[in-house]
Amino acid sequence: MQVTALAPRLAAAQRQVFANRRMRIGRSKVSHAVAWQTGADGVPRPVPACHTGWWGTGAGGELMATRWPVTCRRCRRIDGEDTTAPDVLQLELFRLDTPG
Numbered sequence: 001m002q003v004t005a006l007a008p009r010l011a012a013a014q015r016q017v018f019a020n021r022r023m024r025i026g027r028s029k030v031s032h033a034v035a036w037q038t039g040a041d042g043v044p045r046p047v048p049a050c051h052t053g054w055w056g057t058g059a060g061g062e063l064m065a066t067r068w069p070v071t072c073r074r075c076r077r078i079d080g081e082d083t084t085a086p087d088v089l090q091l092e093l094f095r096l097d098t099p100g
């Protein structure tokens with residue numbers, strides 16, 4: 001089977017995997033909104049909405065679908081969320097003795 005014959009199947013599989021999901025890049029705990037970008041071969045691929053880069057094709061497991069809420073500030077800002085408000089998704093590492 002030629003590679004070009006696999007492209008529509010790959011695109012359909014990626015659409016199914018990332019439908020109504022967010023994405024993580026590699027082992028990162030940051031969750032990005034999913035956008036789609038059509039490559040030079042005419043095949044649409046899932047990409048982070050904020051254009052964060054990664055190494056690979058995305059089909060090799062570098063991009064992983066997740067049900068986590070979007071934690072990337074750029075993606076949240078692109079989605080119209082007010083990112084100047086305190087981040088309720090950001091875990092507190094430690095509490096300051098003095099008010100900030």
Ligand SMILES: [Zn+2]
Binds near residue numbers: 051
């Ligand atoms: Zn992002």
